[in-house]
Amino acid sequence: MPPASPSTARALNDRLALRLLQHEGPLTAGQLKTLTGLSRPTVADLVERLQGSGLIHVVGEAGAERRGPNARVYGIVADQAHLAAVDVRMNSVAVVVADLLGTTLAEAAAPIDAAGGIENAVGQAVGLVERTAREAGATRLHSVGVGAPGLVDPTTGELRDSSGLPAWHRRLVVALQERLPATVLVANETNLAATAERRYGAARDHDTFVLVWLSLGIGAAVVLDGSVRRGASGGAGELGFLPVPGTNGLPSAGSCDGGFHSLCGSPAIMELGAEHGLSVPEGADLHEPPAAALVRAAVAAGTPDADAFLDALATRLALGAASVAAVLDPGCIVLGGETGHAGGPDLAARVQDRLAPLSPVRTEVRASTLGGAAILSGALLAAQQAAQDALFPSGT
Known part of the structure; x- marks a missing residue:
């Protein structure tokens, strides 16, 4: 392989320095030299280049405790780009607007009233994004990450039409692309949640794991060797359709009734609670799905x-x-979503105990540490990555 050209080498060095400044925080030129392994003149050149391009600036000084001039501390110019993350639920939307470093500047959530038709529902959702951006002081959004239920075509990135999902969901993605001067990226909500759990949550020490999403519905995200696997049509992880014993039926192409959803979806959990004389306690968080509130109360009760x-x-x-472990051998399964988060280590330990006799491979079961918040976190990571890919030198 031929050596990189000088311009490509410079771009690679600049990108490496920017990544370090992103993940490690503000650094001195000396610290950049140590972390990159580059020579002092090379680091001096790249610092000058990055300052000239407006990507980094001096944020302070270090070394007051020693003799000689203080060393300048450099950081990324966070307002170089503003980002947004959008979590699209069945009947509501949540939004976070952040800077290039992912620092939250404004956030909001609101129910969506679809009674007035598709365009009215879409207008409510897009309006919420625009208002939140203004509150954050963002005159222009660079990238917007959108997490939505349903299948996302891995080739086109479009949200596919799915039965059972509101019609305004697909139109919302198109409307965001039309009304916002930004790059809009849409992804399945569970896949985004898995990305966040790997960066910030329960799977930080795992490159291979499966996130089982337990909320109003059931899904899964498959992460192998650090990459989310979406499948040929974007349908990898449709765990609700999995045929399992005990459902008195089989799922079909158009309905997950009779599949795993009939055992562990939100309605099934509520019915199971009723069979044991349990119900959602008074005073439960109204923003939490009922099944999650029921599980949380059961864990706390200890009766x-x-x-x-x-x-x-x-x-x-x-x-x-057990089916996931037999097919993928992920080593770790994270129980995510609001219900998995509500069950916590207690429910995860019970599942692991019952999984062990069913599976020939050892599989650890953990509880999500992010819960439903993982979707927004993952969508923001997607927007941040898109912005950095566009702004940071690529070497091409």
Whole structure:
């Protein structure tokens, strides 16, 4: 392989320095030299280049405790680009606007009333994004990451039409692209959540794992060797359609009824709770899905009925986990979404105990540390990556 040209080498060095400044925080030229392994003149040149391009600036000084001039500390110019993350739920939208470093500047959430038609619902959602951007002081959004339920075509990046999802979902993505002067990236919500769990949450020490998403519905994200695997059509991880024993039926191409969803979806969990004499307690968080509130209360109660409910739920979850382990051998399964987060280590331990006798491979089961917030975190990471790829030198 021929050596890189001087211009390509410079771009690669600049990109390396920017990545270090992003992940390690503000650094001196001496610290950049140590971390990159580059020579002092090379680091001096790249610092001058990056300052000249407006990507970094002096944010302070270091070395007041020693003799001689203080060393300048350099940081990324965070307002070089503003980003947004959008979490599209069945009947609501949540938005976060941040700077290039991912620091939150404004956030908002609102229900979406679809009674007035598709365009009215879309107008409510896009309006929320625009208002939140203005509150953050962002005159222009560079990149917008959108997390949505359903299938996303891995080739075109479009949200595919799916039965059971509101019609305004697909139109929203198009409207964001039309009304915002920004790069709009849409991804399946569970895949984004897995990205966030790997960066910030329960899977920080795993390059290979499966996130089982437990919320109003059921899904999964497959991460192998550090990469999210979406499948040929974007349908990898449709765990709700998995045929499992105990459902008195089989799923079909158009419905997950009879599949794993019938055992562990939100309605099934509520029915299971009722069978054990449990219900959502008064005073529960109204923003939390009922199934998550029920599981959270059962974990806190510690009564015989609550324990029996959690054991029964863990037995059901272990059926799906056993199929995942047998096919993928991920080594780690994270119970995510609001319900997985609500169950915490207690529910995860119960599932692991019941999974062990069913699977020939050892699989650790962990609880999400991010819960439903993982979608926005993952969408923001996607927007941040897109902006950095566009702004940071690429060497091409």
